[in-house]
Amino acid sequence: MRTTLDLPENLLIEAMKATHIKTKTKVIIAALEELIRKNQIAGLKKFKGKVDLDIDMNQLRDRECRS
Known part of the structure; x- marks a missing residue:
């Protein structure tokens, strides 16, 4: 898409x-992609600590638990 913009040269x-x-x-284009990426990350940060995945990391890693 062709668009005319008046942007600061500096x-x-x-x-x-x-x-x-x-x-x-x-x-x-790189700046727009980075803006979108940062916005998506900010949206994901809202869920930090709020999603319970019920995952046993030792089982996923096929480890034996030490007692």
Whole structure:
């Protein structure tokens, strides 16, 4: 999809240097993908400690329990 954007040139240049990406289009795509990834991780963090999976790690790892 072709879109015209008015972006600060200094931010694009800084992002390109930081990521070693050579084109403006690719650096914008990388930034959008990272934004989505971080948002998905934040959504998963809401469930921390709230999901009981009832998993016995020793059984999964095929270990003998030491008493």
